[in-house]
Amino acid sequence: MVTVDVDLARCTGCSHCKDVCPVNVFELRPRDQFPDLVDNPDVGAKFQFRGEKSVAVNGPECIVCEACLFECEGECITITDDEGHIHLSTYK
Numbered sequence: 001m002v003t004v005d006v007d008l009a010r011c012t013g014c015s016h017c018k019d020v021c022p023v024n025v026f027e028l029r030p031r032d033q034f035p036d037l038v039d040n041p042d043v044g045a046k047f048q049f050r051g052e053k054s055v056a057v058n059g060p061e062c063i064v065c066e067a068c069l070f071e072c073e074g075e076c077i078t079i080t081d082d083e084g085h086i087h088l089s090t091y092k
């Protein structure tokens, strides 16, 4: 089974992942649902944190097209495929 993880501390809420995913893996949720979360300052130095965070709600549906990995400005998505191979965000 494919798993999709988002490092929420790095997620800027840019919505690129949700916009490009063909199988609706991601859902944007209000930032205030994660009150204990500390936004990553290295990401914040480069990008603006918006009012939402992206949660991978349908990870098993992922077809590992890697579209989200190229578009994730926070470089915070990690996908583990059926064979256990790890695919990382490659925005830069």
Ligand code: SF4
Pocket: 004, 020, 021, 022, 023, 024, 025, 061, 062, 063, 064, 065, 066, 067, 068, 069, 079
């Ligand atoms: S790699 Fe998976 S989660 Fe990412 S856009 Fe493709 S199907 Fe969606």
Ligand code: SF4
Pocket: 006, 010, 011, 012, 013, 014, 015, 016, 017, 018, 053, 054, 071, 072, 073, 074, 075, 076, 077
């Ligand atoms: S593309 Fe990355 S930074 Fe942007 S909302 Fe999705 S997980 Fe967060």
